[in-house]
Amino acid sequence: MTWTAPEPPPFGGSLVADERTLLEGFLDWQRAVLVGKCTGLTGEELAQRSCPxxxxxxxxxxxxxxxxxxxWFNTRFRGTPVPFLYRRADAKDAAFDEADGxxxxxxxxxxxxxxxxxxxxxxxxxxxxxFIDSLRGPMSLRAVYLHLIQEYARHNGHADLLRQRIDGETG
Incomplete structure (x- = not known):
């Protein structure tokens, strides 16, 4: 049986909540949007590249x-070094270059x-x-949440175009 990406996890929450709840909720929403762009696609489709x-x-x-x-959450904020799963010193773009369906x-x-x-x-x-970020100086957890929200939002724009190229789905 061929695996296909499942529906995104549920997300949501109040838009009149405290700041922490709002930041967590917006990050969860961006996370769900990204995996939602993958819903129903096979591994092979997910691995299709945009254009040479x-x-x-x-x-x-x-x-x-x-x-x-x-x-961002473990190594930088918590100071607990965890190895990258994909990026390596000899291949910083391995997450993309070595993606395999x-x-x-x-x-x-x-x-x-x-x-x-x-x-x-x-x-x-x-x-x-x-914490002290080596490139940016002092950073708060609040700034980490905002950084991750923008990181996902930026890539969600890429995901829109990639999904449309695969099967015409948008939204």
């Missing part, structure tokens, strides 16, 4: 944001697991808790 020489694909995006989640189900599951790990990493933290 780009190696951009929906599967590559899933793999990329998995590493982004690990980096045969591993799509496992890659998808890793992303969903990473969301749980990210949530756990910051569950007891305050939005005002901060």
């Amino acid at each position: 020489p780009s190696t951009l694909s929906l599967l590559g995006l899933l793999r990329h944001v998995t590493d982004v989640e690990r980096e 045969e591993t799509a189900e496992a890659d998808y599951d890793r992303l969903v697991a990473e969301w749980r790990s990210s949530r756990a990493a910051v569950a007891s933290a305050s939005l005002d808790d901060s």
Whole structure:
């Protein structure tokens, strides 16, 4: 049986909630939008690249944001070094360059697991808790949420175009 990407997880919540709830909710919404662009596609379809020489694909995006989640919530914010799953010193774009439809189900599951790990990493933290980022200086958890929301939103635009190229679906 050929695996196909499932429906996105449920998301939602009040739009008149406290700041933390709003930030968590908007990040969950962006996460769901990305995997929603993958719903019903096979691993092979998810691995289809946009156009040469780009190696951009929906599967590559899933793999990329998995590493982004690990980096920002665990390694940078928590200071708990966790290795990238896809990016390597010798291949910073491996998430895209090495995306393979045969591993799509496992890659998808890793992303969903990473969301749980990210949530756990910051569950007891305050939005005002901060760390020193080597490129940006002091950053708060609030800034991390905003960064991840924009990261997903940017890639969701890519995902719209990739999905439309695969089967004409938009929205």
